[in-house]
Each structure stands twice: as structure tokens, then as C-alpha cells.
Amino acid sequence: MANNKRTIVITGAGAGIGAAVAKHFVALGDNVILLDINAQSLADTAQTLGSDKVTTHVLDVADKSSVLKVFASIEKIDVLVNNAGVEHIPTPMHLVSDEMLDKNLNINVKGLWWCMQQALHKMLAQGQGNIINIASVAGLRSAPMIAAYSATKHAVIGITKSAAVEYARKNIRINAVCPSFIDTDMVRRTLSLMDETGQRAIVGANPMKRLGEVDEIANAIVWLASNESSFMTGHTMTLDGGMTA
Ligand SMILES: NC(=O)c1ccc[n+]([C@@H]2O[C@H](COP(=O)([O-])OP(=O)(O)OC[C@H]3O[C@@H](n4cnc5c(N)ncnc54)[C@H](O)[C@@H]3O)[C@@H](O)[C@H]2O)c1
Numbered sequence: 001m002a003n004n005k006r007t008i009v010i011t012g013a014g015a016g017i018g019a020a021v022a023k024h025f026v027a028l029g030d031n032v033i034l035l036d037i038n039a040q041s042l043a044d045t046a047q048t049l050g051s052d053k054v055t056t057h058v059l060d061v062a063d064k065s066s067v068l069k070v071f072a073s074i075e076k077i078d079v080l081v082n083n084a085g086v087e088h089i090p091t092p093m094h095l096v097s098d099e100m101l102d103k104n105l106n107i108n109v110k111g112l113w114w115c116m117q118q119a120l121h122k123m124l125a126q127g128q129g130n131i132i133n134i135a136s137v138a139g140l141r142s143a144p145m146i147a148a149y150s151a152t153k154h155a156v157i158g159i160t161k162s163a164a165v166e167y168a169r170k171n172i173r174i175n176a177v178c179p180s181f182i183d184t185d186m187v188r189r190t191l192s193l194m195d196e197t198g199q200r201a202i203v204g205a206n207p208m209k210r211l212g213e214v215d216e217i218a219n220a221i222v223w224l225a226s227n228e229s230s231f232m233t234g235h236t237m238t239l240d241g242g243m244t245a
Helices: 015-027 039-049 064-072 098-126 147-170 185-194 198-201 215-222
Strands: 009-012 031-036 054-058 079-082 129-134 173-179 235-241
Touching: 009 015, 009 054, 009 098, 015 039, 015 129, 015 215, 031 039, 039 054, 039 064, 039 173, 039 198, 064 098, 079 098, 098 147, 098 173, 129 198, 129 215, 173 215, 185 198, 215 235
Parallel strands: 009 031, 009 079, 031 054, 079 129, 129 173, 173 235
Antiparallel strands: none
């Protein structure tokens, strides 16, 4: 009865939060489709999860024609977890290069936008769907030294809210999650550029004085994807150890 299973599409699923989200949906018995620009980490994650339990496509979400091609090959999408994203090296805003800005906008905003558009076409035809966009606390408040990243995450929240209202009557729910610093390669890359004081400031940036775990984000995403959250749309769920409290 494979067709009765939910199909979950996750972008940036080769590592970090995306791979953890994939693990949780595989455990629930869903059809899980992993998309990532990095063929090796995609293959490694698929092997860890069980290659017979997942489908993989190498995809750069910032390449629109590839997004159209990959999404056209997917029969149905019950849940899209729009997770692929990149950071940039901490840099004062006046020194952020156009390349850094473009890379962040192209992946974090345009890539997310194109994946959403393709998913929405299918969800409208299906008569139901659920989209979860990964924003950040950097989309809710100031994020000094990562202004370009912060701009993209504010955009993700704007897209989430507007689209949630547009499609609320179409049985499509759209929410965002806003993590603070989570223990992934992304944060490890940033920490590796800092001295001990800077590292302590990042790890201790919330009242819990620790980094978040990928499973703590994945659990919230699984709940948002379930009927348990059926009256929630256009919401930005903050998962930050109390950082923004
Ligand atoms: N880690 C954190 O502290 C944190 C906090 C807030 C929000 N986020 C957001 O969560 C999401 C996942 O972050 P993470 O920490 O797991 O990052 P990560 O760097 O550990 O993993 C990101 C994954 O996305 C893939 N990816 C990168 N560019 C891509 C592209 N163009 N197309 C397809 N795949 C691509 C990478 O290959 C990688 O597998 C991102 O959107 C990030 O902005 C992370």
C-alpha cells in the first residue's frame, strides 16, 4: 500500500538538521525523499537510514531548472521540509561581498521559493499539503556580522506568513521553525573561525547555555507535519533554548 504512505520531501537532507528530520520520518514509516547538492553526504545519509527506505536526488536548490526537473519526477508531496540553507563567514555588513550576498539569497530565498512553488502546484492538485520552512532566530531579530544571512531568514518568515494565508483555504498549512545555534556542521564551521571567547559566547548565547540538538528541531518538524498541529498555519515556531525570551 505504498501510495497510502505520506511522501516527505526534505531539501538539504544530506547533513545536519535535514538528515535528522529524514531519520525521524523514516522511523514513522513514511516515504522519504532526500535532496541535497552534496552527492557524497546524500549517499552516506541514505546508507545510514537504509537505502531501501529512502529515495535520493542530487539537487542544487539554487538551480531553477534542476528544481523543476526533480520536482516533476516526484509523484506526490504530502510534506515539504524546506531546509537547505547556507551561512556566510561573520563579516561586518559594509564588507559583505556581492558573492556572499548572492549565494545566501540564491539558496536560502530563491531556492526555498522555487521548491515551495513546485510543491504548491502538486499540493493544490492533491487537495492537501504541508510545508515547513527552516528560518532562524536570525530571521526574528538582529544577527550582527551575518546580516546577509539574517536578511534571507527574515525573507523566509515573510514568505511563510504570506503563503500560509494564501493557501489556508486550500488545505495546505505552511509554518516555519526558527532555531538558534544547533550542533551541526554549519555552526561548527562558524565556531572554527572564532577564538575561545567567541566560541563560549555562541554556545552560551541562550539561558540553557548549550547548543541545540538536531533531534530537538526534528521533533518539532515532525509535529508540525502531523495532524496534531492541524489549526496551526503561518506560525514561526522558535526553538532557541530561551534565547529570544
Ligand atoms: N545549525 C544552526 O544553528 C541553524 C540555526 C538556525 C537555522 N538553521 C537553518 O537550518 C537549515 C539546516 O542547517 P544545518 O545547520 O543543518 O546546515 P548544514 O550546513 O549542517 O547542512 C546543510 C545541508 O544543506 C545542503 N545544501 C547546501 N546548499 C545546498 C543547495 N544549494 N541545494 C541543496 N542542498 C544544499 C548541504 O550540502 C548540507 O547537507 C539551514 O536552512 C540553516 O540556515 C541552522
